[in-house]
Amino acid sequence: MKRFLLFFLISGAGAVALYAQSFDMLWANANEEYAQGQYQEAFDQYKYIYNRGYESASLYYNMGNCAFKMELYAQSILWFERAKLFDPKNPDVLYNVEIVNRFFVDKIETVPHFFMRSWIINVRDGFTSNEWAQVFLALLVVTLALLLLFFYGRSRSGRRWAFYGALIVFILMISVFFFGWSQKQQLQRHDHAIVMAPVVTVKSAPDRQGKDLFIIHEGLKIRFIDQVGGWGRIELADGRQGWIEVGFAERI
Amino acid sequence: MKKIIVFAVALLICSLGWAQTVMTVETRRVVMAGERFNIVFTVNAQASVSEFTPPSFDGIHVLAGPTRSSSTNVNIVNGRSTTTASTGFTYLVEANQEGLFTIGGGKVIVDGKTIVSDPFTVEVLIGDAQSTRETQNQEVRSTGEVSEQDLFMRLELNKSNVVKGEPITATLRLYSKVAIERFEDVRFPTFNGFWSQEIETPRDINFVEENVRGQIYRVAVLRRYVLLPQQTGLLKIDPAELVCLVQVRGNSQRQSMFDIFFDNYQTIRKRVSTTAVTINVQPLPSGAPTSFTGAVGTYTLSVAAEKDSINAHDAVTIIVRVSGEGNVNMIEAPKLVFPPDFEVYDTRTTDNSRSRGSSISGTKQFEFPVIPRSSGTFTIDPVEFTYWDIAKKSYVTLSSKPLILKVGRGVGSTSAVGYDSGVGQVAIRTLGHDIRYIDTAKPKLVSLGRLFMGSYRFWGYVAVAIVLFAIAYQLLLKRRERKKDLVSVRSRKANKLAKLRLKRAGELLNKDDYAGFYEEAFRALWGYVGDKLGVPPADQTKDRICLLLAERKAPQELISSFLALIESCEFSRYAPAPEAGEMDKVYGNALTLISQLEQTIK
DSSP states (O other), X not given: OHHHHHHHHHHHHHHHHHHHHHHHHHHHXXXXXXXXXXXXXXXXXXXXXXXXXXXXXHHHHHHHHHHHHTTOHHHHHHHHHHHHHHSTTOHHHHHHHHHHHTTOSOOOOOOOOOXXXXXXXXXXXXXXXXXXXXXXXXXXHHHHHHHHHHXXXXXXXXXXXXXXXXXXXXXXXXXXXXXXXXHHHHHHHOOEEEEOSSEEEEESSSSTTSOEXXXXXXXXXXXXXEEETTEEEEEOTTSOEEEEEGGGEEEO | OHHHHHHHHHHHHHHHHHTOOXXXXXXXXXXXXXXXXXXXXXXXXXXXXXXXXXXXXXXXXXXXXXXXXXXXXXXXXXXXXXXXXXXXXXXXXXXXXXXXXXXOOOEEEETTEEEEOOOEEEEEEOOOHHHHHHHHTTTOOSSSSOOTTTEEEEEEESOSEEETTOOEEEEEEEEESSOEEEEEEEEOOOOTTEEEEEEEOOSSOOEEEEEETTEEEEXXXXXXXXXEEOSOEEEEEOOOEEEEEEEEEOOSOOOSTHHHHSOOEEEEEEEEEOOOEEEEEEOOOSOOOTTEEEEEEEEEEXXXXXXXXEETTOOEEEEEEEEEEESGGGOOOOOOOOOTTXXXXXOEEEEEEEEETTEEXXXXXXXXXXXXXXXXXXXXXXXXXXXXXXXXXXXXXXXXOOEEEEEEOOTTOBOTTSSBOOOOOOOOOOOOOOOOOOOOSOOOOEETTOOSTTSHHHHHHHHHHHHHHHHHHHHHHHHHHHHHHHHHHHHHHXXXXXXXXXXXXXXXXXXXXXXXXXXXXXXXXXXXXXXXHTOOGGGOOHHHHHHHHHHTTOOHHHHHHHHHHHHHHHHHHTSSOOOHHHHHHHHHHHHHHHHHHHXXXX
């Protein structure tokens, strides 16, 4: 029985290792294809990794690059936005997003946020949600250690400092948790989307008879705020709202 | 003497001029069987011609000859006279058999030199005697009109199925059996969809006899063109038109007897036109390399810089030469990629192509004037030139060697002071934008949609941290409790212990062991405060004890007298024997102080 279990364990570990190896090879192959200008092949291999249920910022980034090189700009921005969601401060991703956006027609004046909010978002996007989670855990440990010091500190002043320290670190910890949580929400909400159809007429109601409000073009980033049947209520960055058929846009 | 030399030189020059003695043959190229015609051998020399040896006229009857004739032609131009003399030997011959007869050269001796004429061919056709007669005096027709058979025009192409850009030769020929006085109203064909060039535009129209379907026509080349198709598909060439003024003999009834003596010739206008010709131009197959710009034919490529090494800010010309056969004049300048610091000026193109035979050949030269703005060794990427090879039916790409250009430091960058003041600084130019390269580092792949934040693992860590905290808290709490117990026990026992020690000190006092007494008294006092205040012996200092006593609300004088007593005990331990009453006093003091402290300290 014991031997059987051991065999099971070893084979399981082997399978996992093999799996990882095959992905590494795929990754290297895809990079090689890209370097030689075989963008479609490279994209297919990246896509294979993605279809197997794995993701990473660099995977999305590379897929965006492939799509860009094939001049599929809407596809490209979709993958770049996914990479950006994953790693909001990656300078390469931000740069490429800017480059790709030059290929799109629609120009939108973004409604500016309250400065505190944009500042908080800025801080939040400084790290990925996983990083925030790790920081949170570290701060939790620090808080608890300080609490212990506060309870059992030898000197009176030391205990006082421990108390204030614990308080501050606790507040920090709570905000870090908020940042991480909010980013996780952002990542899992999938409410933003990229318009994939060349031209889409935005209607005032979720049916074809609705009045035409305005026209948006391929590559525009929109936000779904509601969905009724096959129709989604969208909001643009400048605050305009309307209804489009969900199939015209792909969620990030 | 001098005169004689001059004369001799002049004579020599004259004789040099005469030295080009040749013999030519004049005859008709095509004749009808049974027709009589002349063959004339002409030598451009007169006096000293002797011994003409005719060639063998195989298959041709010599009816008469040779008849010797000579002529002299004197030209006086601007007072200078030139004399040309010639001697002819004429044969009247008749051919009876059909076929192609090659007749060798005639031989003649002029001034002792043998001169041989070139061999020539005569084609003999079978025809009816009547037409033969007519052909002989073909100039005039007895009917009042000229039929299509007698006068027509053709546009002849050397090929009619070509690819785009492949050169075609088109020849406009006039075929005639009648006498043509002159032409009028000439309309040459328009070559829509072609680039065309006239390669032959004879000033005098020379008719040559030719066999066309067994008939002898006099044929003249009016125009010869080279055509380069620019479009694909069936391209139609519009017909050429021409009005010929032809002399014919009038067929009207003779009016009077005088008319017998005077032929009433009349000139009629005959419009001739070519039939429309279509050329099938096929497109070049797809899959052409990017460097293909439409060149068709066979070519060679050479790329060279005017000079290999120059200074910065000096102009240099890169010369690309494409030479070969094909649509040379249609070749576009190949693309040259210069280093970004090069200023490139307009390309100058020189076309040295000439139409030769049935196509165009020559060289097309492209000059790229550039000015390097910085020094260094630059490599100009190989120039690629692709053409469609008609014979091989494939694209051929020529590639030059990379061109290496050494650019020295330009003058003017050094200052007058004598040291290098650097170069003139220029802002970095942006040449283009592109996305950044892919991330090649190993990706940290995670399962789709699974995040550490908020995962079970995350909460597990949080729980573990809190549980560990709770455990640590409990452990520390217990330890403190235990310690507190220990301190209180010791504190409670402090008085008892001190009393015990003092009792022992009292015994030592009675034994007069003063050192032992002081030590025991010191330990009693010091141990008492240590236990009472919960200070471990290692941490016990006078300052600390003083502080802690003050904290425990002990009166200041009590603290100071206590400390003073400890000090005196400490001091007296190592001092010489004190007075007798002194030790009793210390003993009593210690007892009272301990009891006082016991009362005041809570």
